[in-house]
Amino acid sequence: xxxxxxxxxxxxxxxxxxxxxxxxLVREGVESIINPxxxxxxxxxxxxxxxxxxxxxxxxxxxPQADIALKExxxxxxxxxxxxxxxxFAGSDTLATSxxxxxxxxxxxxxxxxxxxxxxxxxxxGQVGPGIAQRLGIPFVAYVSRVDDISDGKMKAxxxxxEGHEVVEAPVPCVMSVSKEINVPRLPSLRGKMxxxxxxxTVWSAQDLGIEDNKxxxxxxxxxxxxxxxxxxxxxxxxxxxxxxEQVSALCDKLSEMKVV
Amino acid sequence: MSIHIDAxxxxxxxxxxxxxxxxxxxxVDDVAQIKDNCNVCGACQxxxxxxxxxxxxxxxxxxxxxxxxxxxxxxxQRNGQIKGVVYELLNKGRELADAVNTELCAxxxxxxxxxVEQLGKYGADKVYLFDDPMLAxxxxxxxxxxxxxxxxxxxxxxxxxGATALGxxxxxxxxxxxxxxxxxxxxGLDIDKETGLLLQTRPTFGGNIMATIVCRTKRPQMSTVRxxxxxxxxxxxxxxxxxxxxxxxxxxxDSRVKLLEFxxxxxxxxxxxxxxxxxxxxxxxxxxxNFKVVEELAEQLGAAxxxxxxxxxxxxxxxxxxxxxTGKTVCPKLYIACGISGAVQHLAGMQTSDTIVAINExxxxxxxxxxxxxxVGDIFEIVPMLTAKIKESRG
Numbered sequence: 001x002x003x004x005x006x007x008x009x010x011x012x013x014x015x016x017x018x019x020x021x022x023x024x025l026v027r028e029g030v031e032s033i034i035n036p037x038x039x040x041x042x043x044x045x046x047x048x049x050x051x052x053x054x055x056x057x058x059x060x061x062x063x064p065q066a067d068i069a070l071k072e073x074x075x076x077x078x079x080x081x082x083x084x085x086x087x088x089f090a091g092s093d094t095l096a097t098s099x100x101x102x103x104x105x106x107x108x109x110x111x112x113x114x115x116x117x118x119x120x121x122x123x124x125x126g127q128v129g130p131g132i133a134q135r136l137g138i139p140f141v142a143y144v145s146r147v148d149d150i151s152d153g154k155m156k157a158x159x160x161x162x163e164g165h166e167v168v169e170a171p172v173p174c175v176m177s178v179s180k181e182i183n184v185p186r187l188p189s190l191r192g193k194m195x196x197x198x199x200x201x202t203v204w205s206a207q208d209l210g211i212e213d214n215k216x217x218x219x220x221x222x223x224x225x226x227x228x229x230x231x232x233x234x235x236x237x238x239x240x241x242x243x244x245x246e247q248v249s250a251l252c253d254k255l256s257e258m259k260v261v
Numbered sequence: 262m263s264i265h266i267d268a269x270x271x272x273x274x275x276x277x278x279x280x281x282x283x284x285x286x287x288x289v290d291d292v293a294q295i296k297d298n299c300n301v302c303g304a305c306q307x308x309x310x311x312x313x314x315x316x317x318x319x320x321x322x323x324x325x326x327x328x329x330x331x332x333x334x335x336x337x338q339r340n341g342q343i344k345g346v347v348y349e350l351l352n353k354g355r356e357l358a359d360a361v362n363t364e365l366c367a368x369x370x371x372x373x374x375x376x377v378e379q380l381g382k383y384g385a386d387k388v389y390l391f392d393d394p395m396l397a398x399x400x401x402x403x404x405x406x407x408x409x410x411x412x413x414x415x416x417x418x419x420x421x422x423g424a425t426a427l428g429x430x431x432x433x434x435x436x437x438x439x440x441x442x443x444x445x446x447x448x449g450l451d452i453d454k455e456t457g458l459l460l461q462t463r464p465t466f467g468g469n470i471m472a473t474i475v476c477r478t479k480r481p482q483m484s485t486v487r488x489x490x491x492x493x494x495x496x497x498x499x500x501x502x503x504x505x506x507x508x509x510x511x512x513x514x515d516s517r518v519k520l521l522e523f524x525x526x527x528x529x530x531x532x533x534x535x536x537x538x539x540x541x542x543x544x545x546x547x548x549x550x551n552f553k554v555v556e557e558l559a560e561q562l563g564a565a566x567x568x569x570x571x572x573x574x575x576x577x578x579x580x581x582x583x584x585x586x587t588g589k590t591v592c593p594k595l596y597i598a599c600g601i602s603g604a605v606q607h608l609a610g611m612q613t614s615d616t617i618v619a620i621n622e623x624x625x626x627x628x629x630x631x632x633x634x635x636x637v638g639d640i641f642e643i644v645p646m647l648t649a650k651i652k653e654s655r656g
Contacts, residue, residue: 093442127436158427
């Protein structure tokens, strides 16, 4: 079974802040990591390969430095890495990104399953997975928490919805996004590290993918970031003073004013 | 759209560098250079005193000139019941529709859905209703096709969908077919007074940063909004929407993804997203057993139990309890945070709660910035004391 896992290299987000004086992103000391939600997708790809045989190809779109992320995936069991990189892609939103990735998956050709994380840590949209599925013309199964079986051209899996879980059956090939519950990602093995060191990654440009210029980058992105700012905190805070008993008593008074107690 | 530097005019002064939100402009050999990650936001152009930064924008249709009409709300239902988020979206949708002088429509797909007339009472002028046994359960392909065909036929200007598990899986497919912009998890929606465009504000970078996003030329301008971000409006008893019944003619009749079984989540006594009061625990609890102090207080208050991502990541409590950017967004009357430091991503999910009480031993914890009332102290002393006092007051 040939599995394609789509990942993204993201800044380790908790450190990203806006400098309030200059209104710019503070980027010093922000390292790039594999989007944490994607680590579950990589692990699931490798586990499914171990169960059903086949190969795991990692696909990412990003700057040339994103090759580090691909190598990290090979360390934990992936077989191949493909980096789709081109200046023309800069500024792509989720619509344009899903177009580029779907073109790359078409070029990979022989695939049974495409796996993504449920969303990225920086963008947080979760829109690229379903976008890819639509462009490939195959079904999308969101928030998968367990894959029961893949056989006879069908995948049986459990997905999370707001009210609980659903067991569904989807034909393969299909695209699925995985939730954190699905597995615990492994650490790199020594053998994996050796393999990653010598691994040859494939790099594809817009031209390699036969991509139309007006469908990628800023020209191909209907959404446009007009402004960024730090979240405002407008609440009047009151710190309760005194001993623990006095604080608790003061709080209870406030709560009873609110008719909570 | 493109950006370039007029090297003749650029003096290499560097005033553009610090204003770039993305760190995408840099002076190299006394000339500014635009890097790959440039989003053409124009911040550098405003900062340049020498008109050296040239941005070429394609001639764009003004939003006022387009022939799209109406603000649409996807009226999601489950088992024939319209979801609560729909009424929240109608309230905001009404405001947006009024601002651009257009109609507010709800689109409902289902079978024997109850209370469709309620959609009118909550602000809809029209309801496009697809009623068919095929649509009783969410069917990815059929839902997508119905929505795409309706959008192509009626050309809405804006469309808002709840960022539920279903909405987040289905609407991106619709947007991909229509090839329009879709902005996820908006926390603010407004109309730009000059252009009439929908200003879609959303947290990004885990809630550390807010971004306002517009979709200039494609229609509809599509957004998803999490439940409990906007307030539900007050119904007007006499208000009626025109109900337009749609037929499934020529749509696919078979869905590729088949539902085999539904397993209801029973770990939560009260669901956090529906609760009036939430008591949440975080890393400060130290170990899973200690969630008991939170649960006891919650029980006394008839509250739901919430948790920070840290507590969920530690495996102390299931993910369904997680409040925050990557968990649930909540807006209860009272939110009590016990041993939660207040990472931005947590605050993003609860800071609109009516009243917030924070109990934490670190006086500098960011949670106190959003708290209505703060107590600095040992949670294992304070919380049980509070529980006991509430119990006592209730006799």
